Amino acid sequence: MRLDLAFSDGAHGIWSAEELIARDTVLTRPLADPDYFARAFIEGGALAWPNGLELSPNALHQRLDTAGRLAKRAA
Template sequence: MIKIRCATVLNDHCIRLEFSDGSLGDFDCRELIARDTEMVRPLSDPTFFSQCFLELGALCWRNGFALSAGSLQQKLAQQGQLQYTEAA
């Protein structure tokens, strides 16, 4: 089961994700934030967005919103944004 090892906020809408299989990619959340649903609306605030954390290998925020490692990795792969380190 794939997990996120590290999440680094790059700016107010993008997070660099490093996965347990050695892959990595920069996930741009603008499309997600633009949905403007109750759960993602707080992510439009840069301070709230930057307070993401990892829980059981998933990307989470304190309002209970979470994104699974598998879905994020798949989205990055579909967008051609997934890279593999030489160590993987």
Template sequence: MIKITQVHYLQEKVLRLYFSDHSYGDYDLQPLIAKQTELVLPLADEQYFKQFFLELGALCWRNGLELSPGNIHKKLAEQNQLHYETKVA
């Protein structure tokens, strides 16, 4: 089961996510926010957006929004946006 191990804010609506399989990718949440569902509407506010946190490996916000790490990982892989950390000997 894939989990998000770290998350860093990069720029407006884009987060760099690090996964438990040593991969990482930049995830743009603007397409999700554009759907304007009740749970994602607060993310349009940049200050609120920056209040993300990880809970049990999932990307979360305090309003109860929880994004599946497996689904994000899959989307990034399908878009060729998933990279793997190289280990230095």
């Protein structure tokens, strides 16, 4: 499962939820269902799902940047 994320600084990247889904917790387990995963939305700047799972935009930005998967807007 992947999402194309765009950030307010103009950076963007493809985020894979596979590592998160592999945690197999009460909150992450539903993300393995493609129909449920597709219900993602933004709430208060966070990536969220209806079950209350929220992911910090700063943490997602950092993770993509560290992995070299964040494309930044040219200066």
